[in-house]
Amino acid sequence: MLEEDLILQQLLNEDDILTEKQKKIIVAAIESFSEKGFAATSTSEIAKKAGVAEGTIFRHYKTKKDLLLSIVAPMMAKLLAPFILKDINKVLDRQFETYEDFLRAMVENRREFLVKNLPIIKIMLQEIPFQPELREQFKEHVAKDTFRRFATLVEHYQAKGQLIEMPSMSAVRLSASAIFGFLLARYLIVPEIEWDDETETERTIQFVMHGLSRKA
Amino acid sequence: MLEEDLILQQLLNEDDILTEKQKKIIVAAIESFSEKGFAATSTSEIAKKAGVAEGTIFRHYKTKKDLLLSIVAPMMAKLLAPFILKDINKVLDRQFETYEDFLRAMVENRREFLVKNLPIIKIMLQEIPFQPELREQFKEHVAKDTFRRFATLVEHYQAKGQLIEMPSMSAVRLSASAIFGFLLARYLIVPEIEWDDETETERTIQFVMHGLSRKA
DNA sequence: CGAAAAAATGAGTGATTACTCACTTTACTT
DNA sequence: AAGTAAAGTGAGTAATCACTCATTTTTTCG
Numbered sequence: 001m002l003e004e005d006l007i008l009q010q011l012l013n014e015d016d017i018l019t020e021k022q023k024k025i026i027v028a029a030i031e032s033f034s035e036k037g038f039a040a041t042s043t044s045e046i047a048k049k050a051g052v053a054e055g056t057i058f059r060h061y062k063t064k065k066d067l068l069l070s071i072v073a074p075m076m077a078k079l080l081a082p083f084i085l086k087d088i089n090k091v092l093d094r095q096f097e098t099y100e101d102f103l104r105a106m107v108e109n110r111r112e113f114l115v116k117n118l119p120i121i122k123i124m125l126q127e128i129p130f131q132p133e134l135r136e137q138f139k140e141h142v143a144k145d146t147f148r149r150f151a152t153l154v155e156h157y158q159a160k161g162q163l164i165e166m167p168s169m170s171a172v173r174l175s176a177s178a179i180f181g182f183l184l185a186r187y188l189i190v191p192e193i194e195w196d197d198e199t200e201t202e203r204t205i206q207f208v209m210h211g212l213s214r215k216a
Numbered sequence: 217m218l219e220e221d222l223i224l225q226q227l228l229n230e231d232d233i234l235t236e237k238q239k240k241i242i243v244a245a246i247e248s249f250s251e252k253g254f255a256a257t258s259t260s261e262i263a264k265k266a267g268v269a270e271g272t273i274f275r276h277y278k279t280k281k282d283l284l285l286s287i288v289a290p291m292m293a294k295l296l297a298p299f300i301l302k303d304i305n306k307v308l309d310r311q312f313e314t315y316e317d318f319l320r321a322m323v324e325n326r327r328e329f330l331v332k333n334l335p336i337i338k339i340m341l342q343e344i345p346f347q348p349e350l351r352e353q354f355k356e357h358v359a360k361d362t363f364r365r366f367a368t369l370v371e372h373y374q375a376k377g378q379l380i381e382m383p384s385m386s387a388v389r390l391s392a393s394a395i396f397g398f399l400l401a402r403y404l405i406v407p408e409i410e411w412d413d414e415t416e417t418e419r420t421i422q423f424v425m426h427g428l429s430r431k432a
Numbered sequence: 433c434g435a436a437a438a439a440a441t442g443a444g445t446g447a448t449t450a451c452t453c454a455c456t457t458t459a460c461t462t
Numbered sequence: 463a464a465g466t467a468a469a470g471t472g473a474g475t476a477a478t479c480a481c482t483c484a485t486t487t488t489t490t491c492g
Contacts, residue, residue: 019438019439019440021439021440022439036346037253037255037345037346039253039255039256040255040346042478042479042480043479043480043481044478044479044480052440052441053440053441053442054441054442054480054481055440055441055442055443055481055482055483056439056440056441057480057481058480058481058482059438059439059440059441060439062481063480063481064480064481122345126342126345129253129338129342130252130253130256143406166419170416170419173397173398173401173416174394174397174419174420174423176397177393177394177397177398177401178390178393178394178397180397181389181390181392181393181394181396181397182389182393185389185393190359200386200389203382203386203390204390206427207390207427207428208427210426210427210428211422211423211424211426211427212423212426235468235469235470237469237470238469258448258449258450259449259450259451260448260449260450268470268471269470269471269472270450270451270471270472271451271452271453271470271471271472271473272469272470272471273451274450274451274452275468275469275470275471276469278451279450279451280450280451
């Protein structure tokens with residue numbers, strides 16, 4: 001799988017136009033932003049951690065906020081990654097016979113994405129409420145794209161008689177709550193406790209299926 | 217219902233020892249912290265909004281962080297409020313015959329709490345990752361107290377044969393994901409879209425019940 | 433190589449930061 | 463009303479902030 005899930009790698013290889021110092025700046029910024037928060041991190045601190053002069057940061061990014069956006073923005077586009085499986089409705093039948101199969105694939109897909117990009121995701125979640133640009137991007141990508149595609153997909157399985165009738169928006173919301181509630185608890189809220197990943201994953205999927213499938 | 221759900225009122229009446237100026241400081245701080253974030257809010261800004269001299273803030277609070285903690289800390293204790301409904305184990309049978317009844321009561325209870333204290337809750341969620349004191353309080357109250365009481369309650373309904381056998385921790389996690397996923401989406405993430413509250417609430421409860429109850 | 437361009441530097445900018453303190457105003461007690 | 467304690471003030475503090483820019487270093491390429 002040469003899937004480019006690692007946003008960091010993607011950031012650092014962008015167009016091959018990034019200098020070594022610039023890469024170090026990005027790495028240092030991600031570390032500091034995720035640990036202390038954007039507003040509480042100073043540019044001098046980033047420069048020191050990156051081993052560059054403070055002026056170098058502003059040679060590549062007009063402002064500190066610019067640096068933040070250059071890190072977080074690529075994240076947004078990737079949020080809908082699991083739904084770009086080409087022409088959804090047509091390929092779906094062969095790829096995922098049941099909603100359950102789809103759910104299972106999505107949990108694993110998003111789990112890998114989350115684990116690989118944890119610090120950037122933390123920054124994103126922290127700053128979305130305060131950066132209008134990020135809020136807008138989030139609504140664009142998540143609300144419009146991802147959510148709608150997810151909904152289309154649910155309608156597909158409803159039409160096949162697998163899922164109970166219910167506004168697809170609600171079905172998506174319930175599915176997403178269960179899945180991301182699990183992933184967030186597992187990797188962000190209480191990662192320090194012992195988790196039986198396989199069991200909890202399966203339980204979560206079965207929980208959703210019991211809640212949404214036609215044949216109880 | 218003279219339930220003291222409003223943390224703000226509680227803060228302002230504390231011991232009757234708060235001066236008028238101090239109350240204005242708290243109100244102004246809550247507003248600024250929730251809008252711009254703790255680190256991005258200056259004490260001069262709070263003073264201006266409160267209509268007091270900047271020195272007055274530091275007469276009552278040693279540091280800016282002290283002010284933050286005095287606002288958010290009382291929140292924590294209230295997070296487990298729905299579980300202090302008198303002596304759980306004993307009153308339970310007569311109060312909530314079914315898990316469904318309990319869920320319904322909890323959703324309404326937490327919904328009111330969330331709506332009434334939205335700004336303070338936003339501040340809390342934002343700052344928990346960065347303030348060790350808050351992290352600790354959160355784990356103490358939520359993990360130890362609330363989660364455990366919730367689990368005890370689930371075990372009660374499992375023993376009555378209403379819920380399927382499953383580690384109570386998992387059942388609590390799944391229930392909480394669905395409920396708080398709903399409430400967060402409704403009031404924090406996308407409050408601007410139209411919600412049919414009654415229908416969505418009921419759907420959420422039924423979703424949990426289908427996922428966890430014995431008789432499908 | 434050598435010249436031009438790009439990258440990097442770090443001292444310096446004014447503004448802003450959280451916080452202090454000597455002092456004034458207000459409130460309370462008798 | 464006088465005396466005392468608490469509350470409030472705002473100019474002042476050193477530190478730090480994001481950002482600039484003249485200069486130096488490195489890279490590119492004919």
